[in-house]
Structures are given as C-alpha cells and as structure tokens.
Amino acid sequence: MKLTKQLLILILVQFGIVCTVYSQKPQITRIDPTNWYVGMKNPNLQVLVYGIKIAKSNFTLKPYSGVKLKKIQKVENPNYLFIDLEISKSAKAGSLEFVFAEGNSKNTIKYELKNRSAKPQGVDQSDFIYLLMPDRFANGDESNDKFDDLNDKQADKNNPFLRHGGDLKGITDRLDYLKELGVTAVWMTPVIENNTELTDEGGTWRSSYHGYHFTDFYQIDKRFGGNEGYKKFVNDAHAKGIKVVQDAVYNHIGLTTWFYKDLPSKDWINQWDTYTNTSYKEQSIVDPNGSAYDRKICSDGWFTKFLPDLNQRNPFLANYLIQNAVWITENFGIDAWRIDTYMYNDLAFMNRCNKALMDEFPKIHLFGESWVRSVFNQAYFTKNNINFPFKCNLPGTLDFMVQTGILDGLNQNYDWDGGVQKLYQILAQDGAYQDASKNVTFLDNHDTDRYFSVVGEDFDKYKMGITWLLTLRGIPHFYYGTEILMKNFKNPSDAEVRKDFPGGFKGDSENKFTKQGRNAKENEAFDFVSKLANYRKNSEALTKGKFLQFVPFEGIYVYFRYTNNQRVMIISNTNKEEKIVETARFNEILKGSKSAQNVLNGTNLNDISKITIPAKTSWVLEVK
Ligand SMILES: [Ca+2]
Ligand SMILES: [Ca+2]
Structure with a gap:
C-alpha cells in the first residue's frame, strides 16, 4: 500500500504522535465576547481567544470599514490571545473576519457585530420587585431538568440540596400571577450556567441550584432554558409590563469554570499559600484606621473554598467581566443588576464596571448586596454624602439596615431606643446617602429566615411590616412565597427557606398560584399584598x-x-x-x-x- 501524505498524518494522529513538520490549522475553542455591537459609546473591545497554543499563530483582521486592530496581546498561558479592536461610530453591523495563521495553514473565524436594540428601563420607586429562585419556583419544562453531559447529572425534587427542575418557562407561565400580586419586576437568583460538581458541605452533597457558582459567563444554564430561553423570558416579561433584574457575581467563580482549569495567568485569581477565607469583616474596608492586612483578607480571601476569588486588578480579567456585563445587558435586554457580595470585590474595579454599564445604558439601575450592621457602613458601598477617601459610584444598595429597622420595629418592645424607634432612627440617617430612594428595601430573602416566621407568625405584625415596606422610601422587593405565608428558619440549613412554591411542580398536592388552591388565611395575605401593591402603582406620592x-x-x-x-x-x-x-x-x-x-x-x-x-x-x- 502506498502511503499518501494524508494517510501518514492520519496514522500519526491515530497513534497520538503529534506531527510537528506539518503545520496544522490553528484550533480555536472559544472567543469571548461571543459577538459585539456597533454603536456602543465605548469604541474599545478586547476579544479573548482561547485555543491550544493559539498565541503562536499570526493574527490578522480582514479590512472592515470603521474597525481598527489596535493591539494583539499575549499572556503567561500560550493558549490565550487578546485582541484589542476599536469600533468607530461609523462601523456598520456585519461579520468581521479574524484570520489565524500558522505556517501555511489558516483558520478564518467570523465574528459578528450586531446592531443594538436593548432599552433597559431601570427600576425605581414605582417598582415592586419579586425575588425568586428559578430552580424552586415552577417547572415549566421537564425535559430540561437534568443532562448527562453536565457535571451534576441529578434532579430530585425530594432532596432539599439537589436541583428541583424549576425553569424560566415555569416563571413565564406564572407572570399573570405576579401581575395580579402587583409585581412590576422579577429578580431571579443567578441564571448563568453553574456546571459544577456536587460539593460536600457539612456532610451533605449539594448542588449549586441557587446559581451563585458561575462556570461560563456567556451561557444561561440550560436547565433554566439556555440563552434562547432567557431571551424569550425577558421579551415575554416585558410584553406583560414586568421588568427583569439580573443577579451578577463578579467576586468569584465556580471551581469548574473553563478558564479556571487553564488560567490565562496565575493572577486571574487571588492566590494564597494556604487556603484563606474572607473574614467577611467589611469594617476593615470602611475603617479609616484599619490595617492593610485585614483589608486584604476581607477583599481577596475566598468566599468559600469552592469559590476561587477573582483578582479584578488584572486588566484582562477586568475587561472580561465588564464586557460580559455590557454584553448580557445588550443581548438580553435586562433592566437592572443586583450585585452579589459587593463588599468583597475590588471596589475600584466595581466603579469602572458600574460606570461602563451606566455609560452604555443611561436608565439602568444597579444595586449591591452589602450585608452590614450600620448605616455608615452601608453608605460606604453606595453613592454617599460622607467624606470617605474612596468614592463609590454604585447608585443603590440592598437596604439591610431598613430590614433590621422593620424587624426590630415589629419584634422589640417599644422604648426610648427600641421597637419602632429603631426603624425611625435608621431612616433618620438617610442623609448619609446621595439618594436613599434608590435603595432596595426588603423583609427577607434567600439568605435569611423567612419573614412570617421572624414575626412569630403574627398576622398583625405581618401586615404592618408589609405596609411599611410598600410605603416607605426606596424600591421594595419581596421574596417569593411571603405572599402565601411560606415560613421557616434557616435551621438546619438555608434549604428550609428555599422550598418549592406549592403548585409549581408536577405532583404538587396544592396549587397556591390560584385563589382556590390557597386557604383563607393565605388568600387574606395575598389579597393584602396585592391590594397595597396595586394601589401603590398608581399613587404619585408613594412612587415619586x-x-x-x-x-x-x-x-x-x-x-x-x-x-x-x-x-x-x-x-x-x-x-x-x-x-x-x-x-x-x-x-x-x-x-x-x-x-x-x-x-x-x-x-x-x-x-x-x-x-x-x-x-x-x-x-x-x-x-x-
Ligand atoms: Ca425544568
Ligand atoms: Ca474578592
């Protein structure tokens, strides 16, 4: 048999022998952002290219009117290449052509520039946000509950720590329920892909059904419906007059994130000689007399051992995260961002990220999660009037202090400083904020005991707290199920406060999405919230x-x-x-x-x- 050149190569490949004399077409595994847009205020785009030894290839951009190749950058890891482009105002939508050449082999990749179409509306005091966990609200498509090609292959509604199968379709099907309740915006715990393995936490194997362990910033988890499902969800919600708030995590990633397994450079992660957890002591960030050591532990320590902490001071990573936030906002048309674990991010990076979003989307609202114990510290992590050396540009914050005030107001005995005096005293410190009306107020969430349990299942207190929430300054958010008196403390685990909404899943014995499915007390609660929320919508005084x-x-x-x-x-x-x-x-x-x-x-x-x-x-x- 005569050996042809092709056959020889095939045999060498078959036996795992890398053929170095014959140049291969450069292989590209991924390009992020997956596409970009014309007409952005910021003309700069940095494209990450990932492929085996891609840094060895020669990159050229086929001439394209209005687009300039500014720089090609290599990093520690030769599997990455960063391409800096400038997209001028005159550039039109179309396909760029990226050419990667090695020897006489070429790989040409089309890269799409699309027209912009998103019109984020922001959220403000006229809104009533409903926070839900997509895995736990309603299952609209049983075919996407689990997949064999994911690291976590399970779904089991009876196990509190595994995925239950809830998805975006399930939420879409309940939009009319939310409208009846008076809701104007939905905030879901993260929908970004969490292709993680189960983790052993306190002796129980847990999935990341909550969504906070990102593994691919450009994919919506296919168990929720994937990118197409999310686009449809946002469009359907908008068509019904309901806005969408997305949950962002910039601070950390899941262990199985594709780039964590092959880091562009070691310093994409805050590395420690021995495992170092964050101290969770935000005081060390705010304190004018605090130590650099304490600040570093708080900011660069890992949130948990399953969550590598991102070093946002690395300029490539910073661009990667910021462009992703802009891309998601533009691609899906979301209206606002809630930012997870705000205090543990590099705050200078966060200012840049916030500014990039506000520049491109002037109406967008951004609010962070800063779980603090004083108004002074809460003000540090949003736009404030205090003469701190660091100036935060985040427009709003989740108002943990008003939550504390409301709960103390309901549960403590009234005296000089106690009971409702607490709520009054916290609100009397609004001068700390540039605009307290941009704060997002709440009674409970997925990380706290449920409100109805906290007030001792006292229905009078329940109604009083909801009245405060819906009439005080700020943008109120509710936690799913509080309207039907879902209860529980976080003991023994937070799964207790993240139970399925009854009626959202096949085989549920009750359906509390309907009046008939709710008992008298639950209907009284639902009707109370609905009445006040719907009154609020049309009240100039309460919304403006x-x-x-x-x-x-x-x-x-x-x-x-x-x-x-x-x-x-x-x-x-x-x-x-x-x-x-x-x-x-x-x-x-x-x-x-x-x-x-x-x-x-x-x-x-x-x-x-x-x-x-x-x-x-x-x-x-x-x-x-
Ligand atoms: Ca499902
Ligand atoms: Ca951090």
Whole structure:
C-alpha cells in the first residue's frame, strides 16, 4: 500500500504522535465576547481567544470599514490571545473576519457585530420587585431538568440540596400571577450556567441550584432554558409590563469554570499559600484606621473554598467581566443588576464596571448586596454624602439596615431606643446617602429566615411590616412565597427557606398560584399584598413623593409620602392596645385637612384631628 501524505498524518494522529513538520490549522475553542455591537459609546473591545497554543499563530483582521486592530496581546498561558479592536461610530453591523495563521495553514473565524436594540428601563420607586429562585419556583419544562453531559447529572425534587427542575418557562407561565400580586419586576437568583460538581458541605452533597457558582459567563444554564430561553423570558416579561433584574457575581467563580482549569495567568485569581477565607469583616474596608492586612483578607480571601476569588486588578480579567456585563445587558435586554457580595470585590474595579454599564445604558439601575450592621457602613458601598477617601459610584444598595429597622420595629418592645424607634432612627440617617430612594428595601430573602416566621407568625405584625415596606422610601422587593405565608428558619440549613412554591411542580398536592388552591388565611395575605401593591402603582406620592417622618411617640409611628398633588399618611400603632392619636403635631403637612380615606378598606375618616387606631395596626390614609 502506498502511503499518501494524508494517510501518514492520519496514522500519526491515530497513534497520538503529534506531527510537528506539518503545520496544522490553528484550533480555536472559544472567543469571548461571543459577538459585539456597533454603536456602543465605548469604541474599545478586547476579544479573548482561547485555543491550544493559539498565541503562536499570526493574527490578522480582514479590512472592515470603521474597525481598527489596535493591539494583539499575549499572556503567561500560550493558549490565550487578546485582541484589542476599536469600533468607530461609523462601523456598520456585519461579520468581521479574524484570520489565524500558522505556517501555511489558516483558520478564518467570523465574528459578528450586531446592531443594538436593548432599552433597559431601570427600576425605581414605582417598582415592586419579586425575588425568586428559578430552580424552586415552577417547572415549566421537564425535559430540561437534568443532562448527562453536565457535571451534576441529578434532579430530585425530594432532596432539599439537589436541583428541583424549576425553569424560566415555569416563571413565564406564572407572570399573570405576579401581575395580579402587583409585581412590576422579577429578580431571579443567578441564571448563568453553574456546571459544577456536587460539593460536600457539612456532610451533605449539594448542588449549586441557587446559581451563585458561575462556570461560563456567556451561557444561561440550560436547565433554566439556555440563552434562547432567557431571551424569550425577558421579551415575554416585558410584553406583560414586568421588568427583569439580573443577579451578577463578579467576586468569584465556580471551581469548574473553563478558564479556571487553564488560567490565562496565575493572577486571574487571588492566590494564597494556604487556603484563606474572607473574614467577611467589611469594617476593615470602611475603617479609616484599619490595617492593610485585614483589608486584604476581607477583599481577596475566598468566599468559600469552592469559590476561587477573582483578582479584578488584572486588566484582562477586568475587561472580561465588564464586557460580559455590557454584553448580557445588550443581548438580553435586562433592566437592572443586583450585585452579589459587593463588599468583597475590588471596589475600584466595581466603579469602572458600574460606570461602563451606566455609560452604555443611561436608565439602568444597579444595586449591591452589602450585608452590614450600620448605616455608615452601608453608605460606604453606595453613592454617599460622607467624606470617605474612596468614592463609590454604585447608585443603590440592598437596604439591610431598613430590614433590621422593620424587624426590630415589629419584634422589640417599644422604648426610648427600641421597637419602632429603631426603624425611625435608621431612616433618620438617610442623609448619609446621595439618594436613599434608590435603595432596595426588603423583609427577607434567600439568605435569611423567612419573614412570617421572624414575626412569630403574627398576622398583625405581618401586615404592618408589609405596609411599611410598600410605603416607605426606596424600591421594595419581596421574596417569593411571603405572599402565601411560606415560613421557616434557616435551621438546619438555608434549604428550609428555599422550598418549592406549592403548585409549581408536577405532583404538587396544592396549587397556591390560584385563589382556590390557597386557604383563607393565605388568600387574606395575598389579597393584602396585592391590594397595597396595586394601589401603590398608581399613587404619585408613594412612587415619586418625598418622605416625611415624625418621632415615634408612645408606640405610634407616623410618616407621610407626598407630592404637590397627593398626601399619603401612614399611621402605625405598635402597641398591644387601641390608641387615640391627636394629630395636631402633624399640621405642617396636614395643614388643617379634616378627612382622609383608608386606602386598604375604602372607609372614610371624617375627622382626622383625632384618630382612634386599633392595636397592632397600620393604616394607609390618603389625606383629602
Ligand atoms: Ca425544568
Ligand atoms: Ca474578592
């Protein structure tokens, strides 16, 4: 048999012998961002190319009107190449051609430049955000519950630590339920791919059903519906007047992230000689007298041993993360970002990332998770009025302090500093923020005990806290199931507060998405939230108005939301007995008004100079 050149190569390859004399076509495994856009405010784009020894190839860009090749950069690892392009305002949508050559072999890759179409709306005080966990809300497609080609191949609704199969289709099918509740925006725990292995946490094997262990920034998890499913979800939600908030994680990645297995350079990760966890002590970041050592541990220590901490001071990684955030916003058309573990990121990087998003999408809203114990520290991690040497540019923050104030207001006994005085005192520090109305307020979330349990399943307290949430300044967010009195503490694990929404899964014995499926108490709760949230939507004072609060007196807390056209008075009696409240001290805003309408039950109060309010009750009164 005559050996042809091709056959010889085939045999060499067959036997695993690398043929070095014959130049092979450069192989490219991945290019990120997967595409880009024309008409961006920032003309610069840095493309990451990944492929075996790709740095050895010669790169050229086929001439394309309005696009300039600025730089080709190599890093420590020869499997990466970074290509810097400048895309001018005049560039039109189309396909760039990237040519990688090695010897006389070439690989030409088309790279698409698309027209922009996303119009992020942002979220503001007129919104009511509903936080849900997509794995735990509703399963709309059982064919995507599990896949054999993923590291975690399981789905089991009966195991609290494994995936349950919930997905975007399930949520789309429940958008009318959310609309009825008065919701205007959905925030889901992350939808980015988490192709992780099960991890042994405290003796139990756990999946990353919660979504916080990213493995590919450019893929929506296929168990939720993948990129196409997410695009459809955002479009369907927008068509129903519901905005979408995405959950971002810049601080860390999952252990099976493709680039972690073959790092571009060692310093993409904050490396330590021995494993170092973050101290979670944000005080060390805020403290003017704090040590550099403590700051480094807090910021560069790993969130857990399963989550390599990203070194955002590496300029290639920083570009990679920022471009991904811009790409997701543009590609899927989301309206706002919630940013996970904000305090443990490199804050200078976060400022650059926030600015990039705000430059490209002027209406977008960004708010971070900074779980703190003081208004002063909370203000550090958002735009503030305090003379800190570091100036954070994040427009809003999750308001953990108002959550503390509301819960203490409901659960503590009223005294000089206790009970509702706590809530008043926290709100009295709003001067720390440049705009407290951009803070996102809440009662509970996926990391806390459930609200109804925290208030001791006391329905009067439940209603009072919800009244505060929906009438105070800020953008309120709810946690799924609070409207149907889902309860539980995080003991023994957080899975207790992340249970399936009853009725979202095949075989569920109850369906609490429907009035018929809810019991009387659950309907009372649902109707209460729905009534107030829907009133709120159309109330100028609650969605745009100023906030005026009075010092609590004898367990009575009164505040107003108002514009030139509307005044809403919120009066709360936190006592265990009925109270008669003389209203003369509120005259700077009541201005002699005589009557008001109770928004929740429609009754009229014809003489508001004295208001008799039952025990443990909040009223929302529209002043005439
Ligand atoms: Ca499913
Ligand atoms: Ca960090």
